[in-house]
Amino acid sequence: xxxxxxxxxxxxxxxxxxxEIDLPAEVVTVSDLLEWLRDKxxxxxxxxxxxxxxxxxINEEHVDHREAIAGAREIALxxxxxxx
Amino acid sequence: xxxxxxxxxxxxxxxxxxxEIDLPAEVVTVSDLLEWLRDKxxxxxxxxxxxxxxxxxINEEHVDHREAIAGAREIALxxxxxxx
Amino acid sequence: xxxxxxxxxxxQDFDLAAEVAALTSGRxxxxxxxxxxxxxxxxxxxxxxxxxxxxxxxxxxxxxxIVSEAITRWPVTGLTIIHRYGQIHPGENIVLVVAASPHxxxxxxxxxxxxxxxxxxxxFWKKEHHVDGSAGGWVEAKEADATALKRWDEKGxx
Amino acid sequence: xxxxxxxxxxxQDFDLAAEVAALTSGRxxxxxxxxxxxxxxxxxxxxxxxxxxxxxxxxxxxxxxIVSEAITRWPVTGLTIIHRYGQIHPGENIVLVVAASPHxxxxxxxxxxxxxxxxxxxxFWKKEHHVDGSAGGWVEAKEADATALKRWDEKGxx
Numbered sequence: 001x002x003x004x005x006x007x008x009x010x011x012x013x014x015x016x017x018x019x020e021i022d023l024p025a026e027v028v029t030v031s032d033l034l035e036w037l038r039d040k041x042x043x044x045x046x047x048x049x050x051x052x053x054x055x056x057x058i059n060e061e062h063v064d065h066r067e068a069i070a071g072a073r074e075i076a077l078x079x080x081x082x083x084x
Numbered sequence: 085x086x087x088x089x090x091x092x093x094x095x096x097x098x099x100x101x102x103x104e105i106d107l108p109a110e111v112v113t114v115s116d117l118l119e120w121l122r123d124k125x126x127x128x129x130x131x132x133x134x135x136x137x138x139x140x141x142i143n144e145e146h147v148d149h150r151e152a153i154a155g156a157r158e159i160a161l162x163x164x165x166x167x168x
Numbered sequence: 169x170x171x172x173x174x175x176x177x178x179x180q181d182f183d184l185a186a187e188v189a190a191l192t193s194g195r196x197x198x199x200x201x202x203x204x205x206x207x208x209x210x211x212x213x214x215x216x217x218x219x220x221x222x223x224x225x226x227x228x229x230x231x232x233x234i235v236s237e238a239i240t241r242w243p244v245t246g247l248t249i250i251h252r253y254g255q256i257h258p259g260e261n262i263v264l265v266v267a268a269s270p271h272x273x274x275x276x277x278x279x280x281x282x283x284x285x286x287x288x289x290x291x292f293w294k295k296e297h298h299v300d301g302s303a304g305g306w307v308e309a310k311e312a313d314a315t316a317l318k319r320w321d322e323k324g325x326x
Numbered sequence: 327x328x329x330x331x332x333x334x335x336x337x338q339d340f341d342l343a344a345e346v347a348a349l350t351s352g353r354x355x356x357x358x359x360x361x362x363x364x365x366x367x368x369x370x371x372x373x374x375x376x377x378x379x380x381x382x383x384x385x386x387x388x389x390x391x392i393v394s395e396a397i398t399r400w401p402v403t404g405l406t407i408i409h410r411y412g413q414i415h416p417g418e419n420i421v422l423v424v425a426a427s428p429h430x431x432x433x434x435x436x437x438x439x440x441x442x443x444x445x446x447x448x449x450f451w452k453k454e455h456h457v458d459g460s461a462g463g464w465v466e467a468k469e470a471d472a473t474a475l476k477r478w479d480e481k482g483x484x
Binding site for chain 3: 168
């Protein structure tokens with residue numbers, strides 16, 4: 001089981017803050033994950049329709065979409081940050 | 085009569101903070117003034133031995149050594165500034 | 169220089185003077201302190217409040233990584249970053265950066281670097297709430313902020 | 327922008343928090359406040375005090391000219407410069423610059439510009455007094471400060 005976290009409009013569109021998901025073996029990279037999640041329902045499709053803008057952190061560290069997700073305890077998806 | 089002001093080591097070497105001087109007609113520019121003052125005594129000679137390092141303000145504004153001193157009420161001589 | 173930076177992510181306001189004092193009191197090796205305070209603007213009267221969402225845990229971790237990078241780049245004697253979250257009204261503080269150093273250029277550059285990195289790398293998101301009751305939506309990341317970040321890469325490569 | 331900058335040349339210390347509050351209180355158009363505090367260092371324990379001499383009248387006039395220049399260059403909502411003179415001990419404040427603006431880059435650049443100009447153009451001179459009782463002599467102007475000033479000329483010409 002992997003913990004998925006959603007923030008800002010990704011959270012609003014998916015309609016939840018977090019969930020535990022059992023990822024299938026064919027989901028190897030961050031890109032694979034975003035594509036796979038899009039098929040989980042309308043909210044996911046809406047949140048992830050432009051996967052290239054989604055920022056991803058694995059275990060609280062920014063990662064590239066090409067990154068492998070093997071060993072991830074926690075994967076967070078969110079829009080570009082607007083702190084400061 | 086023109087008021088001359090001296091600051092920092094220029095003041096210390098000349099040995100006074102200020103003086104009123106009647107400048108002769110041949111003293112036209114700041115450069116002329118520095119050269120003319122050097123002959124006024126040992127303190128002046130010591131303070132102004134390297135005239136190119138001396139900064140000058142006329143009526144409280146920085147000026148170049150080529151500047152004419154005509155009309156100056158107050159001329160200040162000092163080393164490069166070290167504020168801030 | 170082994171320094172112990174201060175990083176806090178909190179709902180409550182901060183005290184600028186106290187944070188500066190914490191980096192200078194009883195010390196005689198600090199020549200320059202630069203502070204940056206980021207405040208909420210009302211956008212010409214349209215904005216009622218900003219709602220700042222953050223990723224707890226990662227926010228602190230990412231800011232600490234940014235701070236560590238600054239420490240390797242500049243001879244700082246102290247660094248403090250405080251970032252607020254929650255509801256913030258116009259005129260209120262959002263973020264504080266304090267950089268102390270023997271030298272002014274290092275203090276200016278470290279503070280400016282930290283702000284640029286906070287803007288684009290720290291996991292915070294701003295949502296606008298309008299005076300007329302409408303939800304203004306999420307603030308979009310600015311191209312200018314990404315550009316601001318790049319100048320530090322270039323410097324690093326020189 | 328018509329702003330009323332604050333320029334003070336004084337013997338007594340200043341209050342950083344009060345000066346920042348003066349530029350932000352009751353306002354909702356300020357997004358960024360950068361402060362620079364310059365402090366007296368003890369140079370590894372050798373320095374007992376700095377004696378700051380200034381040219382009364384011209385010091386204020388010159389700082390006001392520098393401030394006017396900054397106002398034409400950056401969209402600032404407020405600027406404050408306080409420069410102390412007299413005897414200053416290690417750990418004590420020498421100078422304060424506060425720049426407030428809607429935007430962070432403008433606040434950083436205006437404050438940095440003001441400091442570079444103060445260093446090389448404001449009529450102040452520092453004399454060192456050593457712990458061992460010897461007069462350390464007058465601090466010499468640094469080449470680096472002249473160089474720091476030049477970068478603003480280049481920007482102006484672009």
